[in-house]
Amino acid sequence: MYQADQIKILLVDDEPTILQFLEMGLRSEGFQVMTAEEGISAIQTAREFHPHVVILDVMMPGLDGFEVCKMLKRLENVAVIMLTAKEEVDDRVRGLTVGADDYMIKPFSFEELLARIHARIRNQFPQLMNELTIGPFSIDDSRREIRYEQRTLSLSATEYELLKYLVIHHNRVVSKAVILENVWGYDFGGQENIVEVYIRALREKLDDRDHQIIRTIRGSGYRVDLS
Structure with a gap:
């Protein structure tokens, strides 16, 4: 980034x-x-x-x-x-x-x-691309890697893009529709519930059982909270 x-x-x-x-x-x-x-x-x-x-x-x-x-x-x-x-x-x-x-x-x-x-x-x-540190996350676009609390996460290409998008837009609620446009692409023809599937996978890899890293904002979307 x-x-x-x-x-x-x-x-x-x-x-x-x-x-x-x-x-x-x-x-x-x-x-x-x-x-x-x-x-x-x-x-x-x-x-x-x-x-x-x-x-x-x-x-x-x-x-x-x-x-x-x-x-x-x-x-x-x-x-x-x-x-x-x-x-x-x-x-x-x-x-x-x-x-x-x-x-x-x-x-x-x-x-x-x-x-x-x-x-x-x-x-x-x-x-201009380099490693970007945001809170406990480090995003390295050149290596296509994201580290959380110094631990490198094993991510698919789509998981990487989704987590990067959420972290870069931290403290902001992003809807499923916005996520689909920016991660899957403007002409994506699938269903919005694909976002839920990938969010679930990311939470597992982040050990986010209580949904404190990636929060669900009911009726609005998702938000990564960073101080």
Whole structure:
């Protein structure tokens, strides 16, 4: 995993309410965040800030998102996630053609955006990946290992991703639907009870008989409590 405070994110959107919402959410996750409301200032900010990820709206006054994306890709080693209210396939194709690394349609969930940011960092900035310690857990993405109280857990690939997701989002309730989206994938066609099966397996491996490590929040989901 990586330390979030190592990651710089530039938000570019001409809607102040969206900028404020995303900036607040990403700062709360620990990221360094800068914002811009139009294309020229976005390019200027990128030159000074050197972001790892740019969240870029398509429809803006002056330079649109497609032009900004092309200029950013010439200037920086940067991951660009484009946002648009349009659903036309042509826009998505054009965005990817000019260099965008991912594409999201408004409205979208913050959790989905966060998952895509994590994916882009893993894929494009592997040098930032290292061992992350959170409470009694140590997550080593390079070795695909998680240790709990210095004990290396024997985990399947899915168990590893699920426990990592819960630990990274510790002290926060995450629903089964959110877990399915972020661990199994957006097009997962199975049943939500698969989450219960994997939670049970993790509790056994953590020796969590009393459900004090992975708590069930009835009617809401699961939460890992760490002080």
